[in-house]
Amino acid sequence: MLLLTCPYCGVEGEETEFHNGGEAHLKRVGDGSSDADFTAYMFERKNPRGIVFERWRHVYGCGKWFHAARCAVTLEVFGTYSAQTSEPPADLIAKIRAKRPEWEATP
């Protein structure tokens, strides 16, 4: 079971109270981009075995979108943070690095 804490209302809720919104921090490409770039933006997701950054929505609660960093293997949640950002906060990255020194991927 996945327990997420909504950063907006502070509720520690169970997975079914939320809705997953896919990979976080996608860099959008639009008009004028090459077909290859657009295909990558539209369809290609990292799906790593390990740390993932995702978008979630507190759909049965306050209704807000937020970000979560978790491990796709152990379901350990490292933290949740505001949706109004284009990259994970530095202290969260430091926390993940402290717990998983072998973690390489840049989000």
Added chain:
Amino acid sequence: MSDLLSFSEIDGSGEVLVAMQRRVPMVTLKAEPTKPTRAAIKRALGTPVPAPRTIANGVAWMAPDEWLIMVPEGQTPQAVIGRLTAEIKAPMLAVDVSDARAVFTLKGNKAREVLAKGAPVDLSPTAFTPGDFRRTRLGQVAVAFWMEAEDEITLVCFASLKQFMFDWLVNAAQKSSLPAFL
């Protein structure tokens, strides 16, 4: 619990009394929760904006920028909306949602157990107390609930689901079906 006439349906066959209230006047307010706006809401309603996840004096915290206001007896939703609109000097939305919501009352010592069957919430007496307010799901239905007293819970859901919700609650409250965990 208020007057029996204020309920449109009552089922007392289970261990917990389940009752559907008649139309409850309420207003939804959305606005950015800045300091001036919070002060304006206090002036309009005569009660401070409630803390996150609580309900106080008939004003419930729905989200950081959303509140559910139970219209006080003797007032109309239009009057409350008028005062909010006059006081708040920022983009805001206040809507009469009385006909869009259904309100239920659960009464009995095991009222917590009925909700615990369908909501992924810690409902133990130490974790959830009168004054707390929680938006969550009950079964598959989006609901919000709070405790009026240790043995009385009020629950709100969308009006389009009220009969389903009533039947769900009656079924969940059946005799000999409630454990005594909480």
